[in-house]
Amino acid sequence: MIEPSGSNNFPILYSLQNCPYAMRARIALLLSEQTIIIRAISLKNKPLAMLEASPKGTVPVLILADGTVIEESIDIMHWALRQNDPNNLLSQAQPDTHQAIIALIQRGDDQFKHPLEQYRAAKRYHRDTELKWRQQCEVFIQELEQRLTDNGFFIGNSVSLADYAFIPFMRQFGRVDRKWFATAPYPKVKAWLSTQLQSHLYARMMKKHELWSQETQSCLL
Ligand SMILES: N[C@@H](CCC(=O)N[C@@H](CS)C(=O)NCC(=O)O)C(=O)O
Structure with missing residues (x-):
């Protein structure tokens, strides 16, 4: 016990x-x-x-x-x-949307977190793999940018758990190379992150x- x-x-x-x-x-x-x-x-x-x-x-x-x-x-x-x-962040009454939310969060965990760790380590220890790992992270960020462009949210046209689950990891990503991130071609992701980081929540x-x-x-x- x-x-x-x-x-x-x-x-x-x-x-x-x-x-x-x-x-x-x-x-x-x-x-x-x-x-x-x-x-x-x-x-x-x-x-x-x-x-x-x-x-x-x-x-x-x-x-x-x-x-x-x-x-x-x-x-x-x-x-x-x-x-x-x-x-209604899990859309539990709508099985398709619910599954899409769970699947996107899981995919972020599977596909984004490892390259993010490598990108952070490469920057910290001045390894020449920094660009490679950053580009690997960008594959997922490009997808999020597209989702925000299409619908305004990560899943469908209303806020879901997916819109919150990535905040800490995107914050880390943006802080690895702030200068680069400031000019990176992801206006929707950057605006979303900035709104989240300034929120009361x-x-x-x-x-x-x-x-x-x-x-x-x-x-x-
Ligand atoms: N898969 C775990 C990962 C949690 C994790 O790795 N947390 C780190 C801190 S950010 C930790 O506790 N590491 C243990 C240690 O370094 O001793 C989860 O999602 O909860």
């Missing part, structure tokens, strides 16, 4: 401020209007309670009131919006929390 999830029986989220996976989990939890206890951690000193719940040691980890552990950000997003989806999601320890008070997301 995993530790009970806090005195108020709210789910507990182990989180890291700038981790893109934790960021997208927090975004979905906020969009679903869930009350969540947040425990900010440091990767250098992972809390035992987190490791006991999820030995793989990555954040985010969500522990539900009944002890169920959800340890993949994509699963946390889906769990959150299955509890409550006031903006983003500010709430990035609210800083004290590092959690047994002695500290729990904070609500």
Whole structure:
């Protein structure tokens, strides 16, 4: 049995401020209007309670009131919006749209995240593969640009979870080479990202929390 999830029986989220996976989990939890206890951690000193719940040691980890552990950000997003989806971001009543949303997020995870990691590393360590990896990232960005051009949103003509799930990764992409990104031929993606980063939701999601320890008070997301 995993530790009970806090005195108020709210789910507990182990989180890291700038981790893109934790960021997208927090975004979905906020969009679903869930009350969540947040425990900010440091990767250098992972809390035992987190490791006991999820030995793989990555954040985010969500522990539900009944002890169920959800340890993949994509699963946390889906769990959150299955509890409550006031903006219909999963289109659960429309199976085709729902499938398209899930599939696009999955494809982004499969096709964009690896080249993004390589692009960031190439830039940081001045490798000559930077251009190659950036171009590989651009394949997916071109698709998003086209989708925004055609419909104004990533899936169909209304906002969905897909429009939120990529925010942290696109932010990382834009920050690798800010000068290049400022002139990159993706006006729709850049406008979308800029709007998201200036939103109230983003500010709430990035609210800083004290590092959690047994002695500290729990904070609500
Ligand atoms: N597939 C996981 C990936 C999460 C992940 O890799 N998180 C990083 C931080 S951004 C982490 O916790 N790494 C563990 C470590 O570096 O010790 C998810 O989507 O939740």
